[in-house]
Amino acid sequence: TQLLEQSPQFLSIQEGENLTVYCNSSSVFSSLQWYRQEPGEGPVLLVTVVTGGEVKKLKRLTFQFGDARKDSSLHITAAQPGDTGLYLCAGGMGAQKLVFGQGTRLTINP
Amino acid sequence: IAGITQAPTSQILAAGRRMTLRCTQDMRHNAMYWYRQDLGLGLRLIHYSNTAGTTGKGEVPDGYSVSRANTDDFPLTLASAVPSQTSVYFCASSDSWANEQFFGPGTRLTVL
Numbered sequence: 001t002q003l004l005e006q007s008p009q010f011l012s013i014q015e016g017e018n019l020t021v022y023c024n025s026s027s028v029f030s031s032l033q034w035y036r037q038e039p040g041e042g043p044v045l046l047v048t049v050v051t052g053g054e055v056k057k058l059k060r061l062t063f064q065f066g067d068a069r070k071d072s073s074l075h076i077t078a079a080q081p082g083d084t085g086l087y088l089c090a091g092g093m094g095a096q097k098l099v100f101g102q103g104t105r106l107t108i109n110p
Numbered sequence: 111i112a113g114i115t116q117a118p119t120s121q122i123l124a125a126g127r128r129m130t131l132r133c134t135q136d137m138r139h140n141a142m143y144w145y146r147q148d149l150g151l152g153l154r155l156i157h158y159s160n161t162a163g164t165t166g167k168g169e170v171p172d173g174y175s176v177s178r179a180n181t182d183d184f185p186l187t188l189a190s191a192v193p194s195q196t197s198v199y200f201c202a203s204s205d206s207w208a209n210e211q212f213f214g215p216g217t218r219l220t221v222l
Contacts, residue, residue, distance in 0.1 A: 031209065033211075042114075042202070045212070088152060096141045096204065098209055099155075099169075100145075100153040102151055
């Protein structure tokens with residue numbers, strides 16, 4: 001059983017479209033992070049949210065932490081081929097540990 | 111600044127052989143982690159270390175051991191490799207209260 005459920009697991013859309021990726025859990029997290037991973041490389045941190053209801057924007061990417069700190073979403077506006085990659089959410093647990101979702105593989109077609 | 115380096119980049123190993131994956135960081139981070147990444151399962155924590163001299167078990171520790179003799183190095187050892195240990199292994203480090211982690215480039219391990 002996955003502690004953090006990401007949906008969808010796969011998403012293929014056309015350039016210019018908008019999309020939202022969800023990360024859900026029944027557990028409360030101290031922080032929620034989003035990472036992006038390119039093929040053959042390690043994940044790279046995009047953003048950390050720590051306060052319930054917090055919204056952060058990174059250019060065309062908008063990240064939101066749920067009010068109860070159990071879920072998060074990543075919204076991409078006007079997707080571009082360069083946004084293609086594996087997106088991972090990760091929840092902060094005690095003892096400096098993270099638990100990762102299974103990832104969303106995003107493909108943006110030109 | 112290299113960040114985190116891992117070696118080897120990839121390895122093919124016969125079942126039953128012993129293998130050590132190396133991880134070195136130059137950021138002086140206190141915490142270090144080993145994950146394995148398998149398709150559809152995301153990243154799963156194998157072992158971690160909050161500071162030099164201490165280690166802890168993660169979600170999937172069986173068949174793996176680690177040591178943390180100093181701040182910079184965190185090797186992962188497979189005492190007797192089995193095919194189910196075929197995976198991509200990532201080392202990571204962190205030094206923030208929010209546990210933002212920096213990852214190495216990974217080691218692709220195939221056990222035959």
